[in-house]
Amino acid sequence: MHTPELLTDLLLIFLVSVPVAFLCLRLKLPLLVGLMVTGILIGPYGLGLIRGLEEIEILAEIGVALLLFTIGIEFSISRLKEMRRLVILGGGLQVIMTIAATAGAAVLFGREPRQAVFFGFLIALSSTAIVLKTLDERMEINAPHGQAGVGILLFQDISIVLMMLFVPILGGEGSIGWLSVLWSLGGSFLALAAIVAAAWFLMPRFLKLVVGLRSPEIFVLSVILLSLGTAWITSQFGLSLALGAFIAGLVISESEFSHQITADILPFRDVFNSLFFVSIGLLLSVSALWEHIGTVAILVVSLFAGKALIIWLVIRLMKFPQRVAVMTALGLAQIGEFSFVLAKAGKSVDLLPDTDYQSFLAASIITMAATPFVIAASPKIGYFLQNILPDRAPEPVDEEDELHLTSSGGLTNHVIIVGYGLNGRNLARVLRAVTVPYTILELNPRVVQDARAKGEKINFGDATRRELLRHANIDEAYALVLAMSDPSSARRTVRIARQLNPDLYIVVRTRYVSEITELLELGANEVIPEEFETSIEIFARVLQRYGVARQVIEQQIETIRKQGYEMLRSPSAVTQVALANLNAALHSAATETVTVGEGAYVVGRSLGELQLRRETGVTIIAVIRDNETTVNPGAEFTIRAGDGLVLLGESEKLEEAAHKLQG
Numbered sequence: 123m124h125t126p127e128l129l130t131d132l133l134l135i136f137l138v139s140v141p142v143a144f145l146c147l148r149l150k151l152p153l154l155v156g157l158m159v160t161g162i163l164i165g166p167y168g169l170g171l172i173r174g175l176e177e178i179e180i181l182a183e184i185g186v187a188l189l190l191f192t193i194g195i196e197f198s199i200s201r202l203k204e205m206r207r208l209v210i211l212g213g214g215l216q217v218i219m220t221i222a223a224t225a226g227a228a229v230l231f232g233r234e235p236r237q238a239v240f241f242g243f244l245i246a247l248s249s250t251a252i253v254l255k256t257l258d259e260r261m262e263i264n265a266p267h268g269q270a271g272v273g274i275l276l277f278q279d280i281s282i283v284l285m286m287l288f289v290p291i292l293g294g295e296g297s298i299g300w301l302s303v304l305w306s307l308g309g310s311f312l313a314l315a316a317i318v319a320a321a322w323f324l325m326p327r328f329l330k331l332v333v334g335l336r337s338p339e340i341f342v343l344s345v346i347l348l349s350l351g352t353a354w355i356t357s358q359f360g361l362s363l364a365l366g367a368f369i370a371g372l373v374i375s376e377s378e379f380s381h382q383i384t385a386d387i388l389p390f391r392d393v394f395n396s397l398f399f400v401s402i403g404l405l406l407s408v409s410a411l412w413e414h415i416g417t418v419a420i421l422v423v424s425l426f427a428g429k430a431l432i433i434w435l436v437i438r439l440m441k442f443p444q445r446v447a448v449m450t451a452l453g454l455a456q457i458g459e460f461s462f463v464l465a466k467a468g469k470s471v472d473l474l475p476d477t478d479y480q481s482f483l484a485a486s487i488i489t490m491a492a493t494p495f496v497i498a499a500s501p502k503i504g505y506f507l508q509n510i511l512p513d514r515a516p517e518p519v520d521e522e523d524e525l526h527l528t529s530s531g532g533l534t535n536h537v538i539i540v541g542y543g544l545n546g547r548n549l550a551r552v553l554r555a556v557t558v559p560y561t562i563l564e565l566n567p568r569v570v571q572d573a574r575a576k577g578e579k580i581n582f583g584d585a586t587r588r589e590l591l592r593h594a595n596i597d598e599a600y601a602l603v604l605a606m607s608d609p610s611s612a613r614r615t616v617r618i619a620r621q622l623n624p625d626l627y628i629v630v631r632t633r634y635v636s637e638i639t640e641l642l643e644l645g646a647n648e649v650i651p652e653e654f655e656t657s658i659e660i661f662a663r664v665l666q667r668y669g670v671a672r673q674v675i676e677q678q679i680e681t682i683r684k685q686g687y688e689m690l691r692s693p694s695a696v697t698q699v700a701l702a703n704l705n706a707a708l709h710s711a712a713t714e715t716v717t718v719g720e721g722a723y724v725v726g727r728s729l730g731e732l733q734l735r736r737e738t739g740v741t742i743i744a745v746i747r748d749n750e751t752t753v754n755p756g757a758e759f760t761i762r763a764g765d766g767l768v769l770l771g772e773s774e775k776l777e778e779a780a781h782k783l784q785g
Contacts, residue, residue: 128177135172135400138164152494154255154399158487161403172404182401184350185394186251186459187367191349192391193254193263193272194371195380202372205273207568208440212270213277215436216454220246223432236292240473243285244465244482245429247458249490250275250364251398256494257453261633264607266565267449267500270437274454279365280314282460286467293471313359317366321352321373329379342386348374349387398459405462406487410480421485426496430455441567443584444511445504452500456493457486501610505586533595536560540585540615541606542569542578545631549603550578561594565606586614591622601627609637613644620645714776715746716783718765724783730757740771740779 139160146156164171172178202209221242228238253271254263262268325348332344349370356366374380411418430451437447465482468474474482536559539546546562553560562580564570570582583590585604596602602619604612612630619626629648630641638649665675718724724732735741745752745759746766752759761767767783769776 127174131172131174131178134164135160135178135397139396139400152256152498154252154494155491157396157399158403158406158491161400162406162408163403165404165406167407167409175401175404178397178401178404181394182398183363185391185396185398187350187353187363188387188391189251189254189367189395190364191353191367191371192384192387193258194368194373195375195384204566204568205269208270208273209276212436212440213274213281215439216274216433217246217278217281219432219436220429223428227428237473240289240292240464240468243288244461244468245425245457246285247278247282247461247464248275248429248454249456249458249493250279251395251459252456252490252493253453253497255395256497260497261607261609265611266442266446266606266608267453267504268608269566270440270442270446270450271453274433274436274450276365276368278458279368279460280361282361282464285464289464289467289473290471293468293473309359314356314361314365314369317352317355317359318369318373321369325370325373326377329374329377333379338386341382345374345383345387346390402459402487402490405483407480407484411484414477414481414484417481418484418488421481422488422492425457425485425489426455426492441582443565443587444508445501445584445586446565448504448507449497449500452503453493453497455496456489459490461486501614505614508584508587533559533561534598535600536595536598537601537603538563538585538591538594538596538599540564540602540604542566542573542580543605543607545605546603549605563590563594584611586611586618588618588622591615591619596622596626599623599626601629604628604630606631607633609633612637613640616641616644616646713743714769714780716767716769716780718761718763718767719784720763722763722784724761725763727761728757729755729759729761732761734779734782738771738779738782739775740769742767743770744768 139157142160142163143153143156146153146159162168166172166175221239224242224245225235225238228241229235233241253275257263257265257268257271263272328348329344332341335341349367352370353363353366356369357363374383432451433454434447434451437450438444442450462483465474465479469476469479537549537553539549539560539562542550542562542564546564550560550562560579562573562578563583563585564573564580565582565584567582570580573580581590581594583593585591585606596619602615604615606612609632612632616628616630619628628646629650630646632638632641632649632651638651641649662675662679665678729742743754744767745755745761746768747762747764769779771779
């Protein structure tokens with residue numbers, strides 16, 4: 123029996139990628155670099171083991187679509203509305219300025235204007251898959267530089283439509299006119315609006331019908347159908363698959379099934395996404411790279427430096443701090459995967475000679491492979507440049523604001539809130555209600571503007587800067603609450619704040635338990651990870667379902683919190699002992715309700731007379747009488763016929779106590 127070629131190729135990819143990925147992880151290199159190396163090794167320009175390149179590319183596109191689908195689920199419509207200025211203005215400026223700068227440079231080097239504009243198209247796009255994958259692994263998608271990057275990437279995905287329509291015109295195909303371009307472009311955007319509206323109306327209803335079937339298999343199949351189906355529909359109108367998948371995820375993010383969908387789709391996403399990174403490596407010709415090594419090296423440096431400078435300028439024009447601008451610029455300085463599609467289209471209409479194509483391909487793949495390393499180094503570079511080129515000092519708080527903030531006329535014994543998201547807004551609302559003085563630091567200029575218009579005491583600025591913390595009177599503050607989603611900034615802010623005020627009470631909100639130890643070592647007093655608080659709520663509800671008394675549950679919660687969350691973070695001896703105690707409580711402690719009959723001998727007797735706990739080890743923790751509950755009744759409480767006695771004790775003892783009470 124003949125083995126299908128695609129199956130053979132997939133087996134080869136997995137066979138080689140596993141040891142290469144293992145080696146990369148042992149060397150502490152990014153996994154996606156190992157996957158690209160796999161593609162180079164087994165690709166047509168390497169050992170030549172892979173034959174079905176087109177099939178692999180299709181599977182790789184599915185991986186990118188699923189990645190954007192899960193990213194869309196993590197977003198929300200409200201957050202996207204907050205980002206609309208960043209997407210339209212920031213993304214638009216980046217694309218236009220990059221095209222203009224590239225075209226100008228190409229003309230200076232003797233290229234034709236139409237070819238120069240096409241080069242601008244190629245360089246304007248960044249890699250959505252690599253940037254979002256790296257930011258997701260570093261837990262920085264919700265950080266300010268992550269949000270800025272996502273906004274620009276979204277506009278780039280939309281601009282692909284216009285670029286693809288212009289390629290034939292730049293190539294000199296006279297049959298395509300401007301009217302045709304405008305018609306196609308208008309149709310694409312009308313189709314996008316229709317797709318969003320249809321998805322918003324149909325998807326939640328469809329999911330509710332599927333959930334009603336109570337079949338996990340059908341649920342997973344339906345989710346994949348929705349994500350890939352929406353991606354396919356958008357592609358039919360000239361839009362990218364990734365954009366369609368992102369729209370599907372964005373719509374589903376508003377449903378109550380979003381968390382389950384994310385859990386179900388992750389395995390598929392990771393497998394197909396791995397194929398995407400391998401497919402990038404398949405394109406690289408090592409011999410062509412070596413032959414044009416000088417040209418490629420100049421291209422790589424020019425691309426990184428020029429594109430990063432443009433993006434930095436755009437983010438600064440959007441009034442973001444120096445550090446955020448630098449980190450965003452470095453994160454988006456590579457060439458995007460869709461540039462390869464554009465390059466093929468341009469090559470077919472003589473816009474990109476073969477020698478340029480090979481050099482561009484090699485330089486692009488190198489920039490993509492370098493991206494994880496550049497993003498990892500970007501915080502240090504950002505802080506360094508921030509010290510050299512500092513932001514302007516924040517505007518001073520006027521006297522009226524100071525009097526409003528505190529009764530003494532200045533900021534003292536106050537709370538500094540960093541980040542004005544959901545947690546920051548809730549904290550500010552509570553502090554305002556109980557008349558505790560506070561001030562807020564926020565990096566998003568639009569959020570600051572809107573909050574100030576509503577009368578909020580908020581300042582624009584980066585809390586990682588010493589001078590800004592001093593401006594917020596950190597030496598006189600009582601507490602600092604970090605409510606932003608930026609792990610790197612949180613660590614730096616905690617360290618600086620502790621140096622500036624050794625007595626400051628520092629509370630940090632973070633997403634993952636793995637970040638607790640480092641933040642505590644840097645000087646935080648409390649670290650509240652969302653992941654941990656969710657786990658507490660889960661096990662508390664499970665124990666309640668088993669009938670474990672509330673005081674026992676609270677004791678276990680208190681034990682975990684006192685141990686600094688070590689129980690959920692590492693398999694230490696303390697953890698094992700505490701979990702053993704928790705397990706014992708779960709199995710040995712149970713509750714049961716016994717109704718006292720008319721002829722029971724306990725009728726008319728007090729709880730003290732019964733001595734139930736001494737004789738059976740079971741405690742009466744509550745009595746239900748006339749639909750009213752008396753919790754922890756005293757020894758003098760007298761039992762009547764018809765009372766419901768709530769018992770707490772070991773499972774095997776409850777039956778003995780019940781017989782005694784009903785006898």
